[in-house]
Amino acid sequence: MKRVPRPFLLLFAAALLTACETVEETGRRRLRLPFLTDSYMNDLGAQAYQEETGKYKVLRGTKEAQMIERVGQRIAKASGRDYQWEFKLLDAPNVVNAFCLPGGKIAFYTGILPICANEDGVAIVMGHEVAHATSGHGAERMSQGLAAEIVLAGVSVGLDLGKMSTEKKETVLGALGVGASVGVMLPFSREHESEADEIGLRFAIRAGYDPNAAPLLWERMAKMGDGGPEFLSTHPDPARRAERLRELIPRLVAEEKARAAGGAAR
Template sequence: MKKAMIVMLLSALAVAGCEKVPLTGRKQLILVPNNDMLAMSFTQYKQFLDTSRVVSTSSGDAEMVTRVGNRVRQAVEQYMNANGFSKRLEGFQWEYHLVQSGQVNAWCMPGGKIVVYSGILPYTQNEAGLATVMAHEVSHAIAEHGNERMSEGLVANGLLQAGQLATGIGTSARSPQTQALFQQAFGVVGPLAYQFGVGLPHSRRQESEADHLGLIFMSMAGYDPNEAITFWTRMAKAGGGKAPAEFMSDHPSDQRRISDLQKLLPEAQKFYSGSRRNS
């Protein structure tokens, strides 16, 4: 498809499937029905767990992952329900698992399906560090970054017919092409070798947005937002200027990320104080 045509189609779609990201208010293109996103996500998540070394939920570290996950979840639900975004949480089936792996990584798929790799724990060091990571990943899901990437992919690949604009994308949502886009959008590689976070990197814009939302949500959950700065500084040092894994792909440079987070600290601090008053 010619570039001009894609631009035209994108602007038509921007009207048809335009949504606003919570907190930042950024407009985004969301075309894949939520039900389809969740169905694909739940299937992939289960397959991933079935073929991974999941740490027993009774271990101390796994308990910590669940505890932090629940606190972030409560903060997210409270905010979303109070601010007219409850539709984005429809069908969520939150789940948190710690997986034995050297990878310095974590992710959250649509519907609140979270995995933390044990390899990131030496970097998170404490609950607030882990909350930084988990709130960042949950924010990608809440902001529907995967759906946005797929939607842009559908358009760029010319997989949408004009008629589908009027009716939503309908039956094409579970077509092989759409499934392939899902796998691409979430970095699922190979039939069994699931490697999340190594496919298409999130765009810089999506990363900054997940940082922003993540900082606010961790604060609402009662974690000191200053710990996010400490965590990212630690990651920057460990990576020799470049942080590893999901935290490396196309993330804003560490210095830029840290200074962006510092600018958001006063806003986050208010939510943090609020959460402490309420507890």
């Protein structure tokens, strides 16, 4: 076992003391190393986006690519975040995955489209991924465990992905949720997943999509079984999610209706 370096412990303690923020939609307190600011994370998100999307052909102008763009714009607006949004559909029929990096950099691999089944299904996946980004889950993961060690080691070089060893780069990409193509898939915690499910569903409802698509989507995922697609390795227990989402729908629909009626702009 490698010893945890002393600077790491000191900075981690400092982080615990100073960087507890809350997730806007749920009020949950989240951890963030003080230097992982929004602009820093957005920079890293843009680098990781280039790195990952550069490995595939980006589809443009097709019906599916237009749908990803359309759903993306609607979910982005519903999230209320002022990001530099980008939406890409990657030509990868064997990759069942999608992600949204810090700062609103979104990619869908074509392999996930059959499971989405329709535009409402795409909106559910999009909402979920966008919720990971708006809730700062990437920064929180990078503030914990092995990823935090690497982040701290990289502080002096500005955490430039291009200057990192392959191993370090993969850990950082894994923490951001884009490790599929390098084989490092770091599952989000159950807490992050539940949060992204709930906030994502809220965004989809707010954007005018059918919330009932959510349990149906996860039931289709469940049918794919173990050893299935990338998305399931980081998003376990689809049947339980479907059940929980079905329970959540009436309350979230009512709350979003009240929110729209009140004209609240958060």
